[in-house]
Amino acid sequence: MSQAPRRVGIIGGGVAGLTAAYRLLQRGHEVHVFEAGDSWGGLVRTFDVGGGRLECFYHHIFTTDTTIVALLRELGLSPRLVWRDSKVGIYYQGRLYPFVTPIDLLRFTPVGLVDRVRLGLMGLYLRRQSDGQRFQSVTAREWVSRFAGERNWQVVWGPLFRGKFGDMGDQVSMIWLWNKVRLRFSSRRGGPLQKEVLGYLLGSFGLMVDELVARVRALGGHLHASTPVERVAVDDGRATGLRLASGTFVPCDAVVATVANRIFLRLVPELPEDYAALCQGIPYQDALCMVLALRRPLSRFYWLNISDRSFPFLALVEHTNFIGPENYGGHHVLYISNYLEKGHPYFAMSEEELWAEYRPYLALINPEFDDSWVVGRWVFRGPDAQPVFTVENAGKVPPHRTPITGLYLANMSQIFPEDRGQNYSIRLGEQVASLVAQDLASVSAYVI
Ligand SMILES: Cc1cc2nc3c(=O)[nH]c(=O)nc-3n(C[C@H](O)[C@H](O)[C@H](O)COP(=O)(O)OP(=O)(O)OC[C@H]3O[C@@H](n4cnc5c(N)ncnc54)[C@H](O)[C@@H]3O)c2cc1C
DSSP: OOOOOOEEEEEOOBHHHHHHHHHHHHTTOEEEEEOSSSSSBGGGOEEEETTEEEESSOOOEETTOHHHHHHHHHTTOGGGEEEEEOOEEEEETTEEEEOSSHHHHHTOTTSOHHHHHHHHHHHHHHHHOOOOGGGTTSBHHHHHHHHHOHHHIIIIIHHHHHHHHGGGGGGBBHHHHHHHHHHHHHTBTTSTTSOBEEEEETTOTHHHHHHHHHHHHHTTOEEETTOOEEEEEEETTEEEEEEETTSOEEEOSEEEEOSOHHHHHHHOTTSOHHHHHHHHTSOEEEEEEEEEEESSOSOSOSEEEEOOTTSSOSEEEEGGGTSOGGGGTTOEEEEEEEEEOTTOHHHHOOHHHHHHHHHHHHHHHOTTOOGGGEEEEEEEEEEEEEEOOBTTTTTOOOOSBOSSBTEEEOOGGGOOSSOOOHHHHHHHHHHHHHHHHHHHHHHHHHHO
């Protein structure tokens, strides 16, 4: 008995929504994707720098990101995927220290020799732990301070956590760090003592988004950009369609939401309390990136963590120390990165105001820096860009199948304990497409 095609409405045209659409179309369903923004890709959207295409927010992948590597192969994009050594450093009290290999660690004099050895042992120890559950109920701050010493938290790990989670860094569960250390060690060429390698799609990850969009169209999918969804229609405990901001109603047999929890709760006020509480229990940080196109490189590092709380930003990502400036008209591209709690004044600042805050600190990184180096400047804001797993909410992830029949959630708050990233959003899209297809098949069989 072949299954009659059913209409699936997908909310959000980032990589999760586009992947879910692609997989559902391959299974023969009718798919409509609604995206509030005027372009596709969500947090992987791109812009032009010196004739080259670049992500608005810095992006790379790890060798352990096997789902995205497989998708790139399927989309015919593998020839553009390159792997390069990562160049990570730490700024501490006016100096830049490389921080990639065990030798770098031994030379990192801001912490004493005994603490450096403890830090190295910590990495080796975590790498060998196959079960992360016991790390779930302790904060990374407590665990690292106990295992490797408070100084290592203050100088090395604390700034890394603030660089990622802003002011919530001290509350993040140790399970997150356990998983990160294991994955990062696996992303090293030739074992744990070697350099880490990172992957990038030459031409930007926007090419992957373009190809997904092209395949969705080729399979007959309907893509609606600049079309925000206002409500999921629910009747008698079942999702029946989507109400668009324009007032149009689109009847659906199933609905997949890939938006952040805050938005999801607004779209579906009928969600039962228990499920809504799981969604509410995961806070998010907003991302704020200023991108500079420079005449000269600021440093020799790709990724520079700032171990100094007086700085108005958390990390500098100099993309062209990873992928050469020849790809961007000879410009050196620098992201000035911040993760901020909701309502932080920086998020509402104009580009000029933000520049006035940031500019003096670039000269602390490189004393030769001056305004004449800057040939381009952009600011990108990503609300709800980083879910935070603290000891209170770690592991309390809302399931993809919601208590409302025919309504599914596939968003970054369900990526745990891994760090959210394109790889896992693609995996979410694939998983939710399988669930939807399974459920629609059982409903069809029943109806027939
Ligand atoms: C600063 C930064 C750095 C990052 N670095 C990396 C990296 O190095 N490597 C990596 O792999 N990943 C990285 N990521 C993460 C990666 O970008 C995300 O994991 C991934 O893009 C999330 O995709 P998504 O589809 O799950 O969500 P999103 O991209 O957030 O997509 C959700 C979409 O829903 C849309 N939407 C919202 N409300 C509505 C509505 N009412 N109606 C219709 N549409 C709506 C939004 O406009 C958005 O397009 C980074 C992210 C940030 C912010």
